[in-house]
Amino acid sequence: MGEGLLPEVERGAVRRITVVGEEVLHRRCAPVADADFGTPGLARLIDDMFATNHVAHGAGIAANQVGVDLQVFVWDMEDDWGVRHVGHIMNPVLDEEPLAGRRLVEEPEGCLSVPGPHKMLARADHAVVRGRDKDGREVVVEGRGYFARCLQHETDHLHGRLYIDRLGKRERRDALREMAELRDEVFARRAAAAERLGK
Template sequence: MAQQDTDQRIDGGFLVDTENCEERERAHRERGTVRPITVVGNPVLHRECRDVTEFDDRLAALIDDMFASQRAAEGVGLAANQIGVDLKVFVYDCPDDEGVRHVGAVCNPVLAELPAGDRVLDDSNEGCLSVPTAYAELPRPDYAVVRGQDARGNPIVVQGTGYFARCLQHETDHLYGRLYIDRLSKRERKEALRMMEEGTPRYETVPNG
């Protein structure tokens, strides 16, 4: 095995991803290599990714690269297909609405279906590193639960509220071939793509075509 974090604690059935955030993120980032970001139109973004089946050195190195790439692009979450890798894994370094920082990686994520009574929609703005310089309001539940595996293959459950809940939903969507703009109306999607066309990304991207 490549160097890995010590196993994170589980509390009440949920992964504790709020401890030693700075140290854990820095360790991943310093081992990793920054890769360019794929953008809307790249085929890898528009199909479901493959399940992670090997929890080995290559996966550990990929996660390191993802943390490095996420920091370079100033993102709060990054899915593997956003750096061109067809695998179901995402990383995050994201605050919730209370300002608490969450850092972690999830393989093979599945978003839990919440009872209707537990869903309160938050219609805040959303953006995406793969749709650079564009933003749009998108209603999403303000609480999310994702089940998956950690980098060693251990089962984990991650929960989030507010902005972090949005991040968990957004990144899980990526791994099933869905961008946030796919959830917008045709008019809103067209406007987001116009904003992207007129803007200049602040990080390196992979040209399409």
């Protein structure tokens, strides 16, 4: 195993990443039930999500992106100031800030389930998400800049919404065309990264 890997990545297995058009990506995910908190199955899912995100060079990944219908996402990314953020959350609820206090920033956004393209999309530069960790403890996660974008993007996934669903018709069509051209190359890179990790 490589040095500096998260323990979750070392433990986890790499799962297939779902792609736009697959039904699990386009409906609201089921909440994690009280009985599932603290179970080995939930811990294993989180490890696998970290491993899958790592080989795909993602900022974060939602459970439905590995084919699991649950309100879970993980993240491992650097923000605009070079600070690394690593974590997971279940049943997240995004705080809706008053529109007057919200600053929208338009930046390129991509998605592991739309392999290849990046498109300009406006998102709030500050986000707060409330939920629970894998053991059922309450957590509050606050992000600014790129980390805020990640929190909003992943929460969208759990509501069955992809970033391309927020684009205009032409931009969405362009993104899908680019994906068709680039996806095989992206899949090959992910497979090579998994092989290097021995996964």
